[in-house]
Amino acid sequence: MINMLYTFRITTLLLLVALIFSCKTRKDLLYLQDIKDMEVQNVPGPSPEYKIKPGDNLYVNVQTLNPAVNLLFNPTQSTAGSGGTQQAYGNPVSQFISGYIVDPSGAIMLPVIGAVIVAGKTAIQAQAFVQEKAGTYLKDASVQVKVLSFKVTLLGELRSPGVYYNYSSSMTVPEAIGMAGGVSENAKFTQLLVVRRTPTGSKSYRLDLTGKKLLTSEAYYLQPDDVIYVNADKLKNTNRSLPVYSLMLSGITTLIVLLQYFRY
Numbered sequence: 001m002i003n004m005l006y007t008f009r010i011t012t013l014l015l016l017v018a019l020i021f022s023c024k025t026r027k028d029l030l031y032l033q034d035i036k037d038m039e040v041q042n043v044p045g046p047s048p049e050y051k052i053k054p055g056d057n058l059y060v061n062v063q064t065l066n067p068a069v070n071l072l073f074n075p076t077q078s079t080a081g082s083g084g085t086q087q088a089y090g091n092p093v094s095q096f097i098s099g100y101i102v103d104p105s106g107a108i109m110l111p112v113i114g115a116v117i118v119a120g121k122t123a124i125q126a127q128a129f130v131q132e133k134a135g136t137y138l139k140d141a142s143v144q145v146k147v148l149s150f151k152v153t154l155l156g157e158l159r160s161p162g163v164y165y166n167y168s169s170s171m172t173v174p175e176a177i178g179m180a181g182g183v184s185e186n187a188k189f190t191q192l193l194v195v196r197r198t199p200t201g202s203k204s205y206r207l208d209l210t211g212k213k214l215l216t217s218e219a220y221y222l223q224p225d226d227v228i229y230v231n232a233d234k235l236k237n238t239n240r241s242l243p244v245y246s247l248m249l250s251g252i253t254t255l256i257v258l259l260q261y262f263r264y
Helices: 002-022 067-073 082-089 092-098 123-137 173-179 212-216 235-263
Strands: 057-063 107-110 114-117 142-147 151-156 162-165 187-198 201-207 227-232
Touching (some): 057 067, 057 092, 057 107, 057 123, 151 173, 173 227
Antiparallel strands (some): 057 142, 151 162, 187 201, 187 227
């Protein structure tokens, strides 16, 4: 009986220790913990301008005074005006079909104008370049160029992991996490990984969401096709095991009570 009581006490102690160390404090769940109240931050600076690369999908709109010419560049306008444009670019599948894919040589193929090299240019630079090319063949042409393929993949300890599309000119790490509903309680705030595809191969960045150094990271502003992975905290497995420990403790307690009952 003494040995069983000793085992019960040790098991109870271990369970209590596990409970104490598995609980995260409020501070553990805070972003940018080391920023003081009213502290002025000069970072991050303006987002770097993204340069178009092969494989990107572009929205190219060319408008002239000739409706027939306009339909060559924007065939969706023949269906429902702006509704046709919405139908053509309203979801990723439609964007893939209606957009202009940059080929391996860095060019897009436009009606009448032909091949136009846009890789290595920002969207604004590409727009100016297409405008210049269009002026050679078309009268009073007006051009718009936007990047359609700005998507990021969010994996790991997030409330809603998945692939998310951005229709702004820039996206930050906090914005991407916000789109995924925020991190889960099991996330390791100090071990966020960003993987970025570059012309020379994949480049990875380790980010700490709890510190203001996040704002100066090269990966703070995301780029199209970035992958964000939020690691799980090592205490996650402990949390999963707690119900098992609790069941074991309950069983031992019940056994001791029964033995004492039958003894007396």
